[in-house]
Amino acid sequence: MFTKEFYSKKYISILLVLLSVLGFSQKKFTVVLDAGHGGSDIGANRNYGDLGRVQEKDITLGVVLKLGKMLEKNKDFKVIYTRKIDEYPSLTSRTDLANRNKADFFVSVHVNSSPGSSITTQGTETFVQGPNQNKANLEVAKAENEVIFLDENDKQNFANYDPRSPESLIALKIQQSKYLEASQWLGGLIEENFVKDNNRFSRGVKQADLHVLRKNAMPSVLVETGFVNNYDDAAYLSSEKGQKEVAESIYKALLDYRKAINGGFAAAKEPEPVKLAEIPMKNDFRILLMSTATRYNENDAALKGLNYILPIKENNVYKYYYAVTNLASVRDNNLKTAKDAGFRNAMAISFLPNQTLGFGYYTLEVAVSEDKLKNDSYLLKTLKDVERTKEKGIFYYTYGKYKTLEDAVTAQKDIENKGIKNSIIQKVLKN
Numbered sequence: 067m068f069t070k071e072f073y074s075k076k077y078i079s080i081l082l083v084l085l086s087v088l089g090f091s092q093k094k095f096t097v098v099l100d101a102g103h104g105g106s107d108i109g110a111n112r113n114y115g116d117l118g119r120v121q122e123k124d125i126t127l128g129v130v131l132k133l134g135k136m137l138e139k140n141k142d143f144k145v146i147y148t149r150k151i152d153e154y155p156s157l158t159s160r161t162d163l164a165n166r167n168k169a170d171f172f173v174s175v176h177v178n179s180s181p182g183s184s185i186t187t188q189g190t191e192t193f194v195q196g197p198n199q200n201k202a203n204l205e206v207a208k209a210e211n212e213v214i215f216l217d218e219n220d221k222q223n224f225a226n227y228d229p230r231s232p233e234s235l236i237a238l239k240i241q242q243s244k245y246l247e248a249s250q251w252l253g254g255l256i257e258e259n260f261v262k263d264n265n266r267f268s269r270g271v272k273q274a275d276l277h278v279l280r281k282n283a284m285p286s287v288l289v290e291t292g293f294v295n296n297y298d299d300a301a302y303l304s305s306e307k308g309q310k311e312v313a314e315s316i317y318k319a320l321l322d323y324r325k326a327i328n329g330g331f332a333a334a335k336e337p338e339p340v341k342l343a344e345i346p347m348k349n350d351f352r353i354l355l356m357s358t359a360t361r362y363n364e365n366d367a368a369l370k371g372l373n374y375i376l377p378i379k380e381n382n383v384y385k386y387y388y389a390v391t392n393l394a395s396v397r398d399n400n401l402k403t404a405k406d407a408g409f410r411n412a413m414a415i416s417f418l419p420n421q422t423l424g425f426g427y428y429t430l431e432v433a434v435s436e437d438k439l440k441n442d443s444y445l446l447k448t449l450k451d452v453e454r455t456k457e458k459g460i461f462y463y464t465y466g467k468y469k470t471l472e473d474a475v476t477a478q479k480d481i482e483n484k485g486i487k488n489s490i491i492q493k494v495l496k497n
């Protein structure tokens with residue numbers, strides 16, 4: 067009797083603790099809803115005799131407001147809008163808003179148009195910011211990024227973002243792959259719902275390099291809800307019913323995603339609940355593509371179109387590393403991407419984050435030249451204390467001493483902002 071009672075009391079108190087932990091620690095899931103375009107930026111548009119002028123900026127706002135209403139009714143969610151009226155917030159301010167609020171997810175809603183005058187292309191597709199781009203996706207990236215040229219502020223901000231500001235992650239371009247997995251997962255749920263619930267045609271989840279996603283410090287998707295130049299899509303997306311259905315599909319995907327994250331991953335529905343349950347490793351992993359004496363610049367063909375490359379010079383050899391992640395599955399995926407791109411001997415290399423070198427330091431190799439740089443050259447005028455060494459008739463110029471790789475990456479961004487491009491981080495192993 068006693069034992070039984072003892073255990074049941076203990077059991078109940080454990081249960082209560084558990085419930086309170088679950089109940090109070092469940093922080094709201096913050097979603098930033100971004101209605102694409104707006105104001106003077108109409109986005110994709112077409113004239114139809116019966117539908118009138120169908121404009122992307124109206125459809126995206128319609129969908130986002132409906133989606134926001136659904137989410138606001140759910141106490142688990144906090145909704146932040148980049149716009150609620152017909153106005154044009156700059157792409158930077160959209161991203162900053164999300165980063166400042168430490169959002170859990172960023173959902174940007176858009177409407178597609180196909181290049182040329184095709185009226186048959188139709189369906190939905192969801193884009194995530196990814197290291198692997200391909201040509202077809204580049205078209206969408208180009209169209210969506212065109213808005214950037216409307217905005218002088220954006221141009222400036224994208225050209226030189228401050229890596230130390232909290233709004234932007236240090237060396238974001240090599241960090242982004244950390245959010246890829248989650249973005250792809252939500253994208254998959256959204257596309258699946260479009261097909262299953264609304265009988266839409268899905269073109270799938272794709273990776274692209276989109277300005278509105280690039281600086282986001284959280285998983286993000288850009289949903290292309292259909293093609294404005296296809297009559298059926300245009301009619302559907304301009305209707306209340308169509309917009310409501312699109313909003314519902316995204317809403318249900320967000321619910322499932324959040325549930326999976328909060329309720330332990332057992333509750334997650336496929337696809338791939340196991341992968342998200344993955345515990346991040348202590349180490350970062352980069353994929354070593356090649357070690358060579360040749361110094362390549364960012365867009366050199368030798369890098370086979372891969373982005374997110376970090377070259378590090380060590381003992382007169384340049385090592386080219388691709389992407390970075392602390393998830394084993396992403397690491398394996400990155401390795402596969404590298405091998406598929408043609409780097410057959412690529413391998414994953416482990417890095418301890420923020421590790422200081424025992425003997426030595428990191429520096430930036432800012433120029434390599436057969437001729438001595440003139441004192442009034444842009445480089446020497448811009449940077450103070452550039453060191454020059456000569457080896458086998460070649461002049462090597464280095465700048466700065468940094469304790470960690472991360473510090474060197476930050477410094478590299480700084481000088482990039484000053485117009486010193488194509489510097490390479492160099493590891494110097496001595497005192």
Ligand SMILES: [Zn+2]
Pocket residue numbers: 102103109110122176177210
């Ligand atoms: Zn758009």
